[in-house]
Amino acid sequence: MSDPQTTDLTFGPTPGSRPRKREWAIGGFSWLLTKHMFLAVTATIGVLTSGSFIYMYVLYLTHPDAVLEPVTLVELLVMAAVLTVSLIIAAIIGGRLSHRIVNALVLIRDAAKAIAMGNFSTRVPVRSRRLGEVDDVIDHFNRMAELLENAEKELQYQNNAIAHELRTPLTVLRGRLQGMRDGVFKPTTELYDGLIGQIDHLTGIVEDLRILALSNVGRLELRLEPGDMGEEVETAVAAMLGEFEKAGMPVSLNLSRAPMMLDRGKVRQALLAIMHNATRYASGSRLSIVAKMRGSEAIFQCQDSGPGMSDVDIEHAFDRFWRADDSRSRASGGSGLGLSVVRAIAEAHGGSASAKRNEFGGMTFEIALPTDCGSRGSQSVLSP
Numbered sequence: 001m002s003d004p005q006t007t008d009l010t011f012g013p014t015p016g017s018r019p020r021k022r023e024w025a026i027g028g029f030s031w032l033l034t035k036h037m038f039l040a041v042t043a044t045i046g047v048l049t050s051g052s053f054i055y056m057y058v059l060y061l062t063h064p065d066a067v068l069e070p071v072t073l074v075e076l077l078v079m080a081a082v083l084t085v086s087l088i089i090a091a092i093i094g095g096r097l098s099h100r101i102v103n104a105l106v107l108i109r110d111a112a113k114a115i116a117m118g119n120f121s122t123r124v125p126v127r128s129r130r131l132g133e134v135d136d137v138i139d140h141f142n143r144m145a146e147l148l149e150n151a152e153k154e155l156q157y158q159n160n161a162i163a164h165e166l167r168t169p170l171t172v173l174r175g176r177l178q179g180m181r182d183g184v185f186k187p188t189t190e191l192y193d194g195l196i197g198q199i200d201h202l203t204g205i206v207e208d209l210r211i212l213a214l215s216n217v218g219r220l221e222l223r224l225e226p227g228d229m230g231e232e233v234e235t236a237v238a239a240m241l242g243e244f245e246k247a248g249m250p251v252s253l254n255l256s257r258a259p260m261m262l263d264r265g266k267v268r269q270a271l272l273a274i275m276h277n278a279t280r281y282a283s284g285s286r287l288s289i290v291a292k293m294r295g296s297e298a299i300f301q302c303q304d305s306g307p308g309m310s311d312v313d314i315e316h317a318f319d320r321f322w323r324a325d326d327s328r329s330r331a332s333g334g335s336g337l338g339l340s341v342v343r344a345i346a347e348a349h350g351g352s353a354s355a356k357r358n359e360f361g362g363m364t365f366e367i368a369l370p371t372d373c374g375s376r377g378s379q380s381v382l383s384p
Contacts, residue, residue: 042083049079101134104135104137104138105134108137108138111123111141111145112141120148121145121149123145123146124138124141124142126139126142161320169199169201169202172194173195173199176191176194176195205337208337208340209337211266211341211344212340212341215344215347215348222263222266222349222373223265224261224262224263224373225263225264226259226261227264228259228260229258229262229267229291230256230258232262232267232271233255233289233300234255234291235268236271237253237289239272240276240279243275243276244287246279247283247284248283248284249286249287249304250286251287251289252286252288252289253290254291254292255289255291256292257293258293259298259371260370260371260372260373261371261372261373262298262349262369263348263349266345267345267349269341270345270353271367273339273342274338274342274367276338277338277365278302278304278363278365281307282304282306282362282363283306285304285306286305287303287304288301289301290303293371294368296371296372297351297368297369297370298368298371299368301364301365302364303358303360303363304360304362304363305360305361305362308361309355309363317339317355318339318340318343320337339355342367346368349369349373350370350373351367351368351369353365354366
C-alpha cells in the first residue's frame with residue numbers, strides 16, 4: 001500500500017517548460033478524428049459538386065433551348081483551389097481538436113496507471129474549461145482519486161489502531177501467564193478474574209469489529225420483535241447504576257412509552273455504549289436520560305453537564321477509533337469503537353445517531369429509531 005504522506009503528483013508539463021510533442025500513431029484517436037473530418041469535408045464538397053452537375057443536367061432536359069455557358073478552365077481551377085483549402089482547414093482543425101482531447105486522455109491514462117500501482121495521491125490537472133465532457137471526466141477522476149486516497153489513509157489508520165488495541169490485552173495476558181508459569185505470580189482468584197477481564201475486552205473488540213464490517217456491506221442482521229424504547233432504557237440504566245455511582249454521576253430519568261419493533265440485544269448494546277461513554281468523559285456531572293416518542297420515531301437522549309466536546313470532536317464522534325481525549329480513553333479501557341457501533345446499529349434499524357452540545361455546556365447524545373423498523377431503511381432482518 002502507498003504511503004499516505006506522499007506528495008500529490010500531477011501529470012503534464014511543468015510551468016515554464018515546453019510541452020512534449022506527441023506522435024500520431026496510425027489508427028490512433030488523433031489520426032482517426034483528422035481522417036474523418038477530412039473525409040466529411042471531401043464528401044460535402046463532392047455532394048455539392050454532384051448536385052451542381054445534376055441541376056445543370058435537369059435544367060438542360062427541361063429547357064433544351066436554354067444556352068448554358070461552358071465551364072472554363074479558370075472556374076475549374078478555382079473549384080479545385082476551394083476544395084484544397086477546405087481540406088487543409090479541415091485537417092488543421094481536426095488535428096488541433098484531436099491533439100487537445102488526446103492530451104487530456106493521455107494524462108488520465110497515466111494517472112490511472114499510477115493509481116493502479118498504489119499511488120493514490122495522483123491527480124490530473126484541469127487545463128481549461130472549453131472541452132466540456134472531457135473536463136467533467138477529469139473532475140470526476142480527481143474526485144475518485146481523492147476518495148481512494150482518503151479510504152487508503154483511513155484503512156491504514158484503522159489497521160494501526162486495531163493492532164494497538166489487540167496488542168495491549170494480549171501483552172497483559174502473555175505477561176501474567178508467563179509469570180504464573182515461572183512462579184512470579186501465584187494463581188489467585190483475583191489474577192484469574194483479571195485474565196478473564198482481558199479476554200472479555202478482546203471479545204468485545206472483535207464483536208464491535210464484526211458489527212462494523214457487516215454494517216459496511218449492509219449485512220448487519222436484526223432479530224426484530226415488539227418492544228419499547230422506554231423499557232430498554234430502564235433496563236440499561238439498571239445495569240449501569242454501579243458505574244454511575246463509581247463515576248459520581250447523579251442520574252435523572254424521564255422515560256415515556258415508546259413502542260416499536262427492535263432488536264433488543266443490539267439496541268441495548270447501543271444504549272450501554274452511550275452511557276459508558278458518559279462515565280468516561282463526563283464523570284462527576286449530572287446525567288439526564290430521556291426516552292420518548294417524536295412523531296413516528298422512538299427517541300433516546302443522554303444529556304450530561306460535563307466539559308463537552310470541540311467542534312472537531314463532535315464531527316468525528318462516531319468515526320472508528322476516534323477519541324476526544326486519547327489518554328483518558330485508553331486509561332479507562334475505551335477502544336474508540338463504541339460510538340461507531342452505536343451509529344451502525346441505529347442505521348441498521350433505519351434510524352440515526354447524533355451528538356451536540358447542550359445548554360449546560362455538556363453533550364447530548366441521541367438515538368432516533370423509526371417505530372416501523374423493518375418496513376423502511378433497515379438492513380437484513382431476521383424473524384425472531
